[in-house]
Amino acid sequence: QVQLVESGGGLVQAGGSLRLSCVASGSIFGINVMGWYRQAPGKQRELVACMTSGGRTEYADSVKGRFTISRDSAKTVYVQMNSLKPEDTAVYYCNLVLPGDMEYWGKGTLVTVSS
DSSP, X not given: OOEEEEEOOEEEETTOOEEEEEEEESOOOSSOEEEEEEEOTTSOOEEEXXXXXXXXXXXXXXXXXXXXXXXXXXXXXXXXXXXOOGGGOEEEEEEEEETTTEEEEOOOEXXXXXX
């Protein structure tokens, strides 16, 4: 059974930075995708950034140039968030998709950006 555990959320002032981490446990295999989604109050969950096991990345337009996703192993993914804005306030969820479209989610970590 795969489990994802996020860390690194918190309160930061606008213009500040945070780094979120996600560690997966269990069997991670094949070509897979790890990434981050977020959900703000009253809004739908949306993609922030993701990275394939081959290194291909995708970013939401709203975070391009400010956020950087990285992986240092098959089981760990980070997102470096710079120049944070109040509209980045949300619960950030780690996501993993394995071959066969098996999908897993973390429980989320709250990021609050004050103006």
